[in-house]
Amino acid sequence: MLFGILGETRAWGDDGAEVPLGGPARRALLALLLAHPGEAVSADRLADAVDPDGTLSAHALQSQVSRLRKALGPGAAIEQAGAGYRIVVPQEDVDACRFERLAREGRAALRAGDPGRAVTLLREALGLWRGPALAGLAESEGARPAAVRLEERRLGALEDRIEAECLLGGHGGAVPELRELVGRHPLRERLAGLLIRALFAEGGPAAALMAYEETRRHLADELGADPSPELMALHRELLSADPAPAPTAPPAQLTAFVGRAGEVAEVAALLRVARLVTLTGPGGVGKTRLSVEVAGAAGTGAGVGVGVGVGVGVGEVCFAELAPLRDGAGLPQALLSALGLRATGLSMGGSGQAPVDRLIAALADRTVLLVLDNCEHVVDEIAALAARLLAACPRLRVLATSREPLGVIGENLWPVRPLDGDAAVRLFTERAGAVRPGFTAAPEVVRRICAALDDLPLAIELAAARIRTLDVGELAGRLDDRLGVAARGSRGSDERHRTLRSVVAWSWELLSEPEQRAARRFTVFAGGATAESAMRVCDTDGGTLEALVDKSLLEFAGGRYRMLETIGAYAGERLDAAGERAAVRRAHALRFLELARTADPHLRRAEQLEWLPRLTVEHGNLLAALRWSVESPDVRTGLELLAAASHYLWIRGISASVAPQAITLLDAMGPVPDEAVAGAGGGGTGEAPPWAGLGEEYVLCVLLAASDAAGRPVWQRHRAAAGQALAAAWSGARPGRYPVGLFLWMMRNAGEADAQSAFALVSAQRDCPEPWARAAARYVSGFGPLGEGDTALADEAFGAAARGFRELGDRWGTALALDTLAGLAAGHGDHVRAVALTDEALVLTEQLGALEDSADLLVNRADHRVGGNPASARADYAQAAALARRAGSPTGLAAALRGLADMALLDGDPAGAERLYEEALERADPHWVKSVGTRVRTLVGLGRIAEARGERAAARTRFRQAAGAAVGTGADTPEALRLLGLPADVAACVVEAVSGR
The missing domain is CATH 1.25.40.10 (Tetratricopeptide repeat domain)
Known part of the structure; x- marks a missing residue:
C-alpha cells in the first residue's frame, strides 16, 4: 500500500486503486501518523489533529482509530504505543519519506559536482507534491511542526533544483520562477542569491544589482539586519564582474561551420582519453576553425566558474592565439595573459617566481582545456612548455594547431584534411551567397573551382569573395589560368600550400594600389586593430578597410580588424618587398605610444575601469611597439613607451612581461648617462645622447627591469643613478610627469639598507599640486x-591617503591605503x-x-x-x-x-x-x-x-x-x-x- 500526505491525504492499494478513508477526521488522523511513520504520536496530538476545538474524548479517538484500521485493512498496522499510537509501514511507501530521501540524494549530487543527476533526482522528489503538506491540518498545533518541516524541505529542494539547472545553463528559464519565489519569500537569501546570479547570466549586472538592493532593503526593513556574508560576497562579485580578467574564450565566429561536424565529435572524443591532441595540416586547411568548434563542444569557453563542461568534461576553456609572438621568449607570459592572470599584486615587487612556475601553480588544481593556436613558429618552445605543464598539472588537456607535430611523448596527431567535394561546394555556395544574394551556379562549375583550389577552406573563401565582382564562369577561367600548373600532377601538402599561396597572390593582384598598401601595412599589428589605429598606421580610410573585409583579406568583429595568419604572411612579404617595414613599424610604435600617453592619467582616476580593458586588448600591440624600439634600437621611443605604459603594467600585474625589453634598453644606453640623471639635455661633454631629458623614463625603465628576477643585477647597477634622476624630476616647483614612479620607487626600496632616503623623497611630495x-x-x-x-599620526596620514585616492576614483591606491x-x-x-x-x-x-x-x-x-x-x-x-x-x-x-x-x-x-x-x-x-x-x-x-x-x-x-x-x-x-x-x-x-x- 502507498500513502500520500504531500497534498490531500490519500492511500492506494497494491492494485493502484485508491482506498476509501472516510471523512476528514480519519484522513487527519492518518496524515499525522504518516508524518512520523514508526514513531509514537501522543493521543493529545492526534485528538488535536482530528478536532482542533479540543472536544474529542479519548473514547471517540479510539473509535476513529478503530475505523481507520478497518479502512486500511492488512496494508498497514496501527498500534497502541504508550499513551498514543503509531503506524507501522515501510518508509518508502510514504510519499513524504520518498521525497526526503530523493531530496537528500539530489543535494548530495549537487554538492559532488554532478548537476545532471541532481536535477533528475530533485525533479522526481518535487513531482511527488500534489498540494500543501498535511493539507487541512495547518490549523492544528500538533500537525504544524511536521507541515512546516516538510514545506521547508520542499523549498530547499526547489533551490537545489534551480541551482543545478543553472549550472547546466538554464539561467534564463529560471528567472520567472525565481522572481515568483522571491516575491513569496523576500527574506530567503539563498533564493535571492540564485535570482541575482540568474539575472546576471541573462543580461548583465544592472538587473542583478537591483535585485540585490531590493533584498538588502527588505532585510533592513523587516529584520534590521545586513545581508549575509555570502550575499555580500556575491554583491562584490557583481561589482567586479565586468573588468575582472578571465581566461580568453575562443573567438566568436561570423559564419556557419561547414563540412566537419563529424570531425568535431571525433576530436572531442579523442580529448576525453588523450591529454595532448595536435591538429596538423597546411595553412588554410581549417585547423583554427576546427579547434574553435572543438573548444565549443568541450565547454562554455566563457571563463572561470561559468558553465559546466560537456563533451570533453572540462570546466574551463582557454584559447591562446600564438601567431602574434615573434619568438618563444614571450610564450609563458602570453599564456598567463590568456588565463587572465596578473604577474604581481598591489604590494608589488618581483617575487622571483618564473612565469612557467606561475603557470604550473595556476593550473595544478584546475580542470582546463588549453587551446594553443598557431604553434609552428615556436614549436620547440611550445613542445617543452606543453610537456612540463602536462606533467605537473594532471587535470590539464591541451589542443594545439600546428603545421608540424610538437613531438612530445603522448601527443595524439589529428591530420586536418581538405574538405570533401560536397562540403567544399556547400562552403563556396554559402560564402558566395553572402556577397551576392541569390547566387546560383551549376554544381559542376563550382566543383571545378573547388577542385582547382584543392578544397582548401581559406582558398575557397577567398575565391568566393570574388563573386561580388565576377561571374562564376569568369572566376573559373581565371583560376584555371592562375593554377593550371598546380592543378596537374600530385596533390601533396606542399602542393596544396603552393595552391593557397597562388590564390592569395591572385587575390592580392586584384586589389587596387591603395588596398594593397593598406593590407601590407596592416601586418605590423599584433592581435588586430581598431578602425582608428588601422587608419592611422596604414595611412588609409574606412572605405578601403571595408573593401578589404569584403574581399576576405581582413575580418571585422568586436570592433576590431584582424588578418588571417596565412594572408598576413604573404602581405608581410609584400611589405618587405616595398621597403616599408621600418617606417610602418615606427608609425605603429608612435601610435601606441600616443595611446599609452592618453590612457596614463585616466588610470589614476575613476575612468581606470574603462581604460584598463582598452589597454589590455592592445597589450600585444604595445609589446610589438616596444620590441621594435629595442630592435631598432630607438632607445628614446622605448623609454617613453615603458614610462607611459608603466601604470597600466603595474595595476594589471604584468610588469614582468616587459622586463626583458627594459633590460635590453638599459644595456643599449651603455654607461649611466649624466643627462638622464639630470633630467634635462646637456650636462655632459660632447653631443647629448638621444635619451637626454628622459630622467623619469629612465627611472621607470629601471623599475620595470627589476620586476623580474633576471633584472636584479640591473637594479643594483642602476639604483643610485635612478634615485638621482627621480629626485631631479620631482625637486622643482613643477611636478614630474609620472607620479607612479615615486610610489614604485618607495615600494622597491623598502627592503634596501638606505630605504629612508627613498621614503623621504616620496614623502616630500605631500603638498605637490599633482x-x-x-x-x-x-x-x-x-x-x-x-x-x-606614533600610530595616531600614522593613521592620520594613511587616512588622508585613502581619501585622496578615493576622491580621484583610483581603486588601486585606495585598496592599498x-x-x-x-x-x-x-x-x-x-x-x-x-x-x-x-x-x-x-x-x-x-x-x-x-x-x-x-x-x-x-x-x-x-x-x-x-x-x-x-x-x-x-x-x-x-x-x-x-x-x-x-x-x-x-x-x-x-x-x-x-x-x-x-x-x-x-x-x-x-x-x-x-x-x-x-x-x-x-x-x-x-x-x-x-x-x-x-x-x-x-x-x-x-x-x-x-x-x-x-x-x-x-x-x-x-x-x-x-x-x-x-x-x-x-x-x-x-x-x-x-x-x-x-x-x-x-x-x-x-x-x-x-x-x-
Missing part, C-alpha cells in the same frame, strides 16, 4: 611615525573596523580583477577575525588559498597556509600546524618584502611548536630567524612589526629576540 602624487606621498609619509610608535588602515585598527584591538576596512578594499581589488590581491586581503581579514570568529577566519584562509592557487601566487598561498597553520595550532593540532608552517615557509620568497610578515609569523609559529615540545634550542633558533627576517626590512619596533601583519604577541616575541633576551 593629486595622485600627493595621495601617494601621504601614504608613504605614514610609515615614518609608525616606525617611531585601506589595507594599511585595517592593519593599524587591528593593532589597536578594533577588529570590527579592521574587517570593515578590509571588506572595502576587497570590493576594489575584485573590481580590478586582482586575484592575488584579493587573496592577500582575505588572509588579512582572517587575521582580524581569528579572535572573535575563528570559523569565519578559517573560511577566509581556505578561500584565500584557493584564490592564490588559481592566480598561481606562491606568496599568497604561503600566507594562506600560514593562517591555516595558526588555526590548526589553535585547535590543538601541532603536527598539522607544523606541516602547514613548513609548506608556507617553503613557498614564501625570502627576498621579497611582501613575504616578510608571512615568513616572520611562520618562523614564530614553528618556534612555539618547538618550545611546547621542550626543544628550547630549536625554538630559540626559529625566534632569531624571525627577528632577522623582520629587522632586514628596518622594522624593529612593535608598531612597525604589526604593519607587517604581526599580532602584538608575535611582535613582542620578535622584539625580545632582537634585543638578545
Whole structure:
C-alpha cells in the first residue's frame, strides 16, 4: 500500500486503486501518523489533529482509530504505543519519506559536482507534491511542526533544483520562477542569491544589482539586519564582474561551420582519453576553425566558474592565439595573459617566481582545456612548455594547431584534411551567397573551382569573395589560368600550400594600389586593430578597410580588424618587398605610444575601469611597439613607451612581461648617462645622447627591469643613478610627469639598507599640486611615525591617503591605503573596523580583477577575525588559498597556509600546524618584502611548536630567524612589526629576540 500526505491525504492499494478513508477526521488522523511513520504520536496530538476545538474524548479517538484500521485493512498496522499510537509501514511507501530521501540524494549530487543527476533526482522528489503538506491540518498545533518541516524541505529542494539547472545553463528559464519565489519569500537569501546570479547570466549586472538592493532593503526593513556574508560576497562579485580578467574564450565566429561536424565529435572524443591532441595540416586547411568548434563542444569557453563542461568534461576553456609572438621568449607570459592572470599584486615587487612556475601553480588544481593556436613558429618552445605543464598539472588537456607535430611523448596527431567535394561546394555556395544574394551556379562549375583550389577552406573563401565582382564562369577561367600548373600532377601538402599561396597572390593582384598598401601595412599589428589605429598606421580610410573585409583579406568583429595568419604572411612579404617595414613599424610604435600617453592619467582616476580593458586588448600591440624600439634600437621611443605604459603594467600585474625589453634598453644606453640623471639635455661633454631629458623614463625603465628576477643585477647597477634622476624630476616647483614612479620607487626600496632616503623623497611630495602624487606621498609619509610608535599620526596620514585616492576614483591606491588602515585598527584591538576596512578594499581589488590581491586581503581579514570568529577566519584562509592557487601566487598561498597553520595550532593540532608552517615557509620568497610578515609569523609559529615540545634550542633558533627576517626590512619596533601583519604577541616575541633576551 502507498500513502500520500504531500497534498490531500490519500492511500492506494497494491492494485493502484485508491482506498476509501472516510471523512476528514480519519484522513487527519492518518496524515499525522504518516508524518512520523514508526514513531509514537501522543493521543493529545492526534485528538488535536482530528478536532482542533479540543472536544474529542479519548473514547471517540479510539473509535476513529478503530475505523481507520478497518479502512486500511492488512496494508498497514496501527498500534497502541504508550499513551498514543503509531503506524507501522515501510518508509518508502510514504510519499513524504520518498521525497526526503530523493531530496537528500539530489543535494548530495549537487554538492559532488554532478548537476545532471541532481536535477533528475530533485525533479522526481518535487513531482511527488500534489498540494500543501498535511493539507487541512495547518490549523492544528500538533500537525504544524511536521507541515512546516516538510514545506521547508520542499523549498530547499526547489533551490537545489534551480541551482543545478543553472549550472547546466538554464539561467534564463529560471528567472520567472525565481522572481515568483522571491516575491513569496523576500527574506530567503539563498533564493535571492540564485535570482541575482540568474539575472546576471541573462543580461548583465544592472538587473542583478537591483535585485540585490531590493533584498538588502527588505532585510533592513523587516529584520534590521545586513545581508549575509555570502550575499555580500556575491554583491562584490557583481561589482567586479565586468573588468575582472578571465581566461580568453575562443573567438566568436561570423559564419556557419561547414563540412566537419563529424570531425568535431571525433576530436572531442579523442580529448576525453588523450591529454595532448595536435591538429596538423597546411595553412588554410581549417585547423583554427576546427579547434574553435572543438573548444565549443568541450565547454562554455566563457571563463572561470561559468558553465559546466560537456563533451570533453572540462570546466574551463582557454584559447591562446600564438601567431602574434615573434619568438618563444614571450610564450609563458602570453599564456598567463590568456588565463587572465596578473604577474604581481598591489604590494608589488618581483617575487622571483618564473612565469612557467606561475603557470604550473595556476593550473595544478584546475580542470582546463588549453587551446594553443598557431604553434609552428615556436614549436620547440611550445613542445617543452606543453610537456612540463602536462606533467605537473594532471587535470590539464591541451589542443594545439600546428603545421608540424610538437613531438612530445603522448601527443595524439589529428591530420586536418581538405574538405570533401560536397562540403567544399556547400562552403563556396554559402560564402558566395553572402556577397551576392541569390547566387546560383551549376554544381559542376563550382566543383571545378573547388577542385582547382584543392578544397582548401581559406582558398575557397577567398575565391568566393570574388563573386561580388565576377561571374562564376569568369572566376573559373581565371583560376584555371592562375593554377593550371598546380592543378596537374600530385596533390601533396606542399602542393596544396603552393595552391593557397597562388590564390592569395591572385587575390592580392586584384586589389587596387591603395588596398594593397593598406593590407601590407596592416601586418605590423599584433592581435588586430581598431578602425582608428588601422587608419592611422596604414595611412588609409574606412572605405578601403571595408573593401578589404569584403574581399576576405581582413575580418571585422568586436570592433576590431584582424588578418588571417596565412594572408598576413604573404602581405608581410609584400611589405618587405616595398621597403616599408621600418617606417610602418615606427608609425605603429608612435601610435601606441600616443595611446599609452592618453590612457596614463585616466588610470589614476575613476575612468581606470574603462581604460584598463582598452589597454589590455592592445597589450600585444604595445609589446610589438616596444620590441621594435629595442630592435631598432630607438632607445628614446622605448623609454617613453615603458614610462607611459608603466601604470597600466603595474595595476594589471604584468610588469614582468616587459622586463626583458627594459633590460635590453638599459644595456643599449651603455654607461649611466649624466643627462638622464639630470633630467634635462646637456650636462655632459660632447653631443647629448638621444635619451637626454628622459630622467623619469629612465627611472621607470629601471623599475620595470627589476620586476623580474633576471633584472636584479640591473637594479643594483642602476639604483643610485635612478634615485638621482627621480629626485631631479620631482625637486622643482613643477611636478614630474609620472607620479607612479615615486610610489614604485618607495615600494622597491623598502627592503634596501638606505630605504629612508627613498621614503623621504616620496614623502616630500605631500603638498605637490599633482593629486595622485600627493595621495601617494601621504601614504608613504605614514610609515615614518609608525616606525617611531606614533600610530595616531600614522593613521592620520594613511587616512588622508585613502581619501585622496578615493576622491580621484583610483581603486588601486585606495585598496592599498585601506589595507594599511585595517592593519593599524587591528593593532589597536578594533577588529570590527579592521574587517570593515578590509571588506572595502576587497570590493576594489575584485573590481580590478586582482586575484592575488584579493587573496592577500582575505588572509588579512582572517587575521582580524581569528579572535572573535575563528570559523569565519578559517573560511577566509581556505578561500584565500584557493584564490592564490588559481592566480598561481606562491606568496599568497604561503600566507594562506600560514593562517591555516595558526588555526590548526589553535585547535590543538601541532603536527598539522607544523606541516602547514613548513609548506608556507617553503613557498614564501625570502627576498621579497611582501613575504616578510608571512615568513616572520611562520618562523614564530614553528618556534612555539618547538618550545611546547621542550626543544628550547630549536625554538630559540626559529625566534632569531624571525627577528632577522623582520629587522632586514628596518622594522624593529612593535608598531612597525604589526604593519607587517604581526599580532602584538608575535611582535613582542620578535622584539625580545632582537634585543638578545
